[in-house]
Amino acid sequence: MTNNESIHNLMDTIQRSMDELQVEIKPEKLESVVCLLYYSLKPHGRFFHSIKHALDLTVEGQPLISLTALFHDLIYYQIDGGFHHLVQPLIEPLIYEQSSAEGTLGVVYLREDLDSQDPLMKLNLHIFDFQPGQVLNPYGGLNEFLSSIVMSYTFKDLLSITQLARMIVYLEGTIPFRGPDQHDRDYFHTLAERYAQINQEMKLGETEDTLREAIQQAVSLANRDVANFAEVDARDFLDNTWDLIPETNLSLRQNELYTLRDYRVALQKMSGFFSFLNPSHVYHQYQDSPSDEHLSALTQRAINNVDIAREYLSVKLITSSILDAFATLSGGDAPICLFMGELPRGGSRTIRLEDFLPTINTSNRARLDPHVWQLLDTGRNKESIFDIKNAPLSLLTYSKCSAEELSLISDATQELICGNRNAYDLIALIPHGLREDIGCALAKMVPTRRAQLKELLHKISEA
Numbered sequence: 001m002t003n004n005e006s007i008h009n010l011m012d013t014i015q016r017s018m019d020e021l022q023v024e025i026k027p028e029k030l031e032s033v034v035c036l037l038y039y040s041l042k043p044h045g046r047f048f049h050s051i052k053h054a055l056d057l058t059v060e061g062q063p064l065i066s067l068t069a070l071f072h073d074l075i076y077y078q079i080d081g082g083f084h085h086l087v088q089p090l091i092e093p094l095i096y097e098q099s100s101a102e103g104t105l106g107v108v109y110l111r112e113d114l115d116s117q118d119p120l121m122k123l124n125l126h127i128f129d130f131q132p133g134q135v136l137n138p139y140g141g142l143n144e145f146l147s148s149i150v151m152s153y154t155f156k157d158l159l160s161i162t163q164l165a166r167m168i169v170y171l172e173g174t175i176p177f178r179g180p181d182q183h184d185r186d187y188f189h190t191l192a193e194r195y196a197q198i199n200q201e202m203k204l205g206e207t208e209d210t211l212r213e214a215i216q217q218a219v220s221l222a223n224r225d226v227a228n229f230a231e232v233d234a235r236d237f238l239d240n241t242w243d244l245i246p247e248t249n250l251s252l253r254q255n256e257l258y259t260l261r262d263y264r265v266a267l268q269k270m271s272g273f274f275s276f277l278n279p280s281h282v283y284h285q286y287q288d289s290p291s292d293e294h295l296s297a298l299t300q301r302a303i304n305n306v307d308i309a310r311e312y313l314s315v316k317l318i319t320s321s322i323l324d325a326f327a328t329l330s331g332g333d334a335p336i337c338l339f340m341g342e343l344p345r346g347g348s349r350t351i352r353l354e355d356f357l358p359t360i361n362t363s364n365r366a367r368l369d370p371h372v373w374q375l376l377d378t379g380r381n382k383e384s385i386f387d388i389k390n391a392p393l394s395l396l397t398y399s400k401c402s403a404e405e406l407s408l409i410s411d412a413t414q415e416l417i418c419g420n421r422n423a424y425d426l427i428a429l430i431p432h433g434l435r436e437d438i439g440c441a442l443a444k445m446v447p448t449r450r451a452q453l454k455e456l457l458h459k460i461s462e463a
Contacts, residue, residue: 004052007038013055013070017063023158033154040074040084045253047385048243049073057224064163065221068170071151072225078105078138079247083146090150094121095136108136119161119202120152126198127168127191144175162204166214169195173218174225179281188219188286216289223290229282229302234371235381237305238312242384245270252386261333263386264320268417271313279306308371314410315376319394321413322430325423326442330452338446343388354392356441364399372398393438400434428460435460 011034018025025033041051057069075087082105083091094114097106112133116122125131128145136142148171152164159167169191178187192215199206206214228240246252249266251259279302285295327334337343341352365373376398379389401409412429415421427435436457443453 010034017066020063068167072171072174074147075143087150123165127172141175170218173222177281215286219284219286223283230298234308238380239382259333260324260327260336264324267317271317274310279303311372312375315394315398319397325426328423330449353445356444
């Protein structure tokens with residue numbers, strides 16, 4: 001089959017895994033598991049954490065890894081806006097949600113009265129190192145822990161307790177971006193110690209060799225889960241990043257009904273993520289698996305891609321903030337298509353802001369990062385639902401500003417976001433030529449604000 005999103009691909013993968021395990025699964029059970037996965041991974045908001053991503057991580061001949069891969073993103077609280085009704089019967093008795101401000105997700109807690117003597121609950125709590133009553137952090141294991149709970153109880157009558165324990169270990173390992181433990185060892189050493197302890201306590205039957213194998217397989221799955229960080233082509237890496245943005249920004253899924261402010265906030269959140277991410281914590285190793293050489297190569301590519309992404313997003317955030325500021329001072333926030341133009345769809349093209357921008361001067365290209373220039377000029381490799389592949393306005397900004405000017409505008413952008421600088425100050429800080437290029441292009445693009453935009457440009461020039 002060629003359709004990676006196919007419900008039948010899910011069915012075939014589960015059936016194949018069960019055959020490899022020599023376990024009979026009844027048709028009605030198979031169908032219920034497939035539907036659980038399909039309805040959980042198929043929703044419109046799943047642009048990256050999708051059926052395709054789950055299937056991409058399966059490995060023929062490694063059935064426990066494959067089954068875990070299918071379940072590892074089953075629950076994604078912040079993407080799905082809560083929990084799917086199919087998983088609620090399993091997790092509702094285990095958690096409670098404390099409501100938050102209207103329009104935002106609440107805080108999720110594990111219940112105090114969990115039956116920690118239930119073998120599957122005991123395994124999950126121990127392997128994840130969670131305690132009854134604790135807060136479940138959406139970025140620190142909430143999704144993985146609850147996905148593991150659903151997975152465990154889905155297969156409890158089909159697989160042995162040791163097989164389930166392995167799968168829980170594999171799934172726990174997919175919590176991303178964790179640094180070394182308190183002894184400066186890779187995180188998976190800590191996981192190995194917890195698994196060895198519960199293996200002894202629950203008499204799971206793992207030997208020293210099989211324990212090592214389990215952790216190494218967990219590392220392999222975890223590293224493949226974030227394989228996009230090691231893309232050789234930064235454009236492919238940014239394609240995946242642009243799939244992630246609408247997952248956590250509901251407004252960007254709405255067919256260009258989002259505003260300039262919505263777009264700026266989305267870039268701001270992704271830029272913030274990359275600014276705090278340590279690319280040395282993306283990939284992991286346990287007892288020489290992967291080899292030092294391979295781990296070093298993966299980590300270096302992650303470092304390169306994150307460095308490029310940071311600068312690329314910085315320029316994109318600057319230009320989106322400039323547009324936001326022009327909008328604020330000329331009449332307020334507005335649909336992004338009013339200022340930028342409609343996204344090209346199906347070969348058709350309407351008027352766009354870049355039609356009114358000057359030709360890019362390439363004489364400054366030599367002093368700029370060639371990867372960032374290429375990304376802004378020719379663009380990422382694939383289309384996005386909310387953005388064009390290239391970035392003409394950002395390229396103009398990148399080409400016309402010195403490194404010092406970009407740094408000053410970037411700092412001012414952050415101050416604007418934090419409320420410590422106003423929109424007028426930001427626009428006044430832009431070099432005169434660039435400010436005129438953008439302001440005049442907007443005056444042509446948005447005739448309803450032409451007078452206000454021209455008056456703004458004149459006022460700043462006279463100041």
